Amino acid sequence: MQFGLYKIKRLILKGNYKFTDKAETEMYATNITRTDVLEAIVNAFSIDKIMKSISPGKTHRGEKVYVIKGVTYDNIPIYTKGAIKQFNGRDILYILISAKREGIL
Numbered sequence: 001m002q003f004g005l006y007k008i009k010r011l012i013l014k015g016n017y018k019f020t021d022k023a024e025t026e027m028y029a030t031n032i033t034r035t036d037v038l039e040a041i042v043n044a045f046s047i048d049k050i051m052k053s054i055s056p057g058k059t060h061r062g063e064k065v066y067v068i069k070g071v072t073y074d075n076i077p078i079y080t081k082g083a084i085k086q087f088n089g090r091d092i093l094y095i096l097i098s099a100k101r102e103g104i105l
Contacts, residue, residue, distance in 0.1 A: 004047055004050070004064075004066060005044065005046060005047050005066075005068070007084065007091075008041065008047075008066060008068070008082065008084070008093055009041065009042055011084070011091060011092070011093040012038055012041060012042060012093065013042075016090060016091060016092050016093060017038075017082075017092065017093040017094070017095060018092055018093070018094050018095070019034060019037075019095045020094060020095065020096050020097075022096065022097060023037075023095050023096060023097060026097065032076070032078065036072045036074075036076060036078060037078060037080060037095065039070075039071075039072040039073055040068075040069075040070035040071055040072050040076070040077070040078035040080065041068055041070055041080055041082075042070070043070045043071055043072070043073070044068045044069065044070030045070075047066050047067065047068055048067045048068060048069050049067045050064050050065070050066055050067070051064070051065045051067065052064065052065070053065050053083065063083050063085070064083060064084070065081050065082070065083050065096065066081065066082050066083070066084075067079070067080070067081050068080050068081075068082070080095060080097065081095075081096045081097040082094055082095045082096055083096060
């Protein structure tokens, strides 16, 4: 397992995560819960890929975005994207895009 995935899983277990509004909208549209998304990340074996953000703002340019494919305990495959950011001196996992059901992982 990769170091980055260990860190992401630890952030989730500590409750240091936040869903963006876009992620909440996508979860609602696909009838997937926060618990489903968190289960899929915790059950993942690896980070699928790491991308650099191309946001136009200076504060987000070049941040790492982690793409993770995992499955829930009900065997629902879910695709997520997230970034680790600092907030009040601690790391927080921001789940940016989530709850996209995958056909086959």
